[in-house]
Amino acid sequence: MFRKLLLFSLPFLFFGCTSQQINQTLNTVLSGGLSSDDIGSGLKEALRNGVQRGASELSAEGGYFDDLAYRILLPDEVRQVTDKLQGIPGFSNLEDVIIKKINQGAEDAASKAGPIFVDAIRQMTIQDAMSILKGDDNAATSFLQRATYKSLFNEFEPVINTSLDKYDANKVWLDAATAYNNFPLTRQEVNTNLGDYVTERALEGLFKKVALEEINIRQNIGARTSDLLRRVFALQDPGAK
Template sequence: MRKLTLILLPFLFFGCTAQQVNDTLNTVLGGTSGLSSDQIGNGLKEALRIGAEAGANELSAPGGYFNDVAYRILLPEEVRTVTDRLQGIPGFSNLEEIILKKINQGAEDAASKAAPIFVAAIKQMTIQDALGILKGDRNAATSYLQSSTSQSLYNEFNPVIANSLDKFEAQKIWQDAANAYNNFPLTRQPVNTNLADYVTEKALEGLFTKVALKEEDIRDNISARTSELLRKVFALQDGDK
């Protein structure tokens, strides 16, 4: 009965004021768990903050992307076509290795900008958001962050990555290589000399994958619930498994 009530709650909220929603949640959840809706919301926000900050910090560390094959950003197909063709030309023999290392350094540099954006989005969570996350899919918190931060993260990451690529000279290396490739007499389709968009998309993809793993850890492992509030809030989830 309790699980059915939790499923139906979001539909009962339509047309309700914020206070009415709060009172309903306090009655349904607080009465059975000893937690108020505010405590549940705060617990979810704490879990989100921990997971998001940990994910961003790990990827922004030196080698955060490059040293982990699960997150390493690989070169797009057209780039590998260019590097393969230029391999025998003096000065371009290890081009792919150089660019690969530098674009990952750029992504690591940009990832340090993610945590404040995540925290700002988490602060905007409503009670309905918190309940949906607690009783949602295993990656419900990450999905919430993805839907509410993707554009802001892209807007923040893209110029940072472009600057980072310039700082590590990846853009220049790639532009030189792409221009050399485009000037080949038999080149049919010129390649784009801008890597920033591609690296931005891949950097964000890796970031959300990392945050999702942190979320799963908190959901599955009591030892990952590092505060009493987290343990109490996620005990509600555990009780319905």
């Protein structure tokens, strides 16, 4: 009732104001006293928290490998290669070795991913934040993925490849793929570039972590660790829509 009365009275209060002043006042009133800047800051804080927590968890030893939901496995065509190489000396345990090494590489690279994501979050506009607030539970993560995936991939891939080299994963796979491609009866050569595949899976895991953090902060009041987060996300709670 108060809200309807306030809306009825606003035209008289706005006499002599510019359209920009009117819009700013309306946004503040209808958002429970929060300005657009407040809402944008709250969403960015939530995303930063999710990104940093997700990157930290995945960059820990075993962050990818020990969690079956995030462990990076070999694609089917690569497994066909490792299966056929089982009987060759030096390649008997190839699949296990490669899986362990590529996950170690992803864990190493994840420690450097946080700042890349945070920089992308800074570029989110107020308009983006306002449209995301009452979107789906993973709306902010989906926006971030659409807006930054290509640039993140381009920046993340060298880190992944450096990490794969650090753990000899690239060399192990290059030797295996080359040996397979040199088989007389090989019908189709396999890609010797392991970096692209691992980068895609590593980023997929990071975005999955961020999405889980976003869902948590939207649905779990206890996860809103600052006054700003509590006030901003209260706007999308049931009954506020």
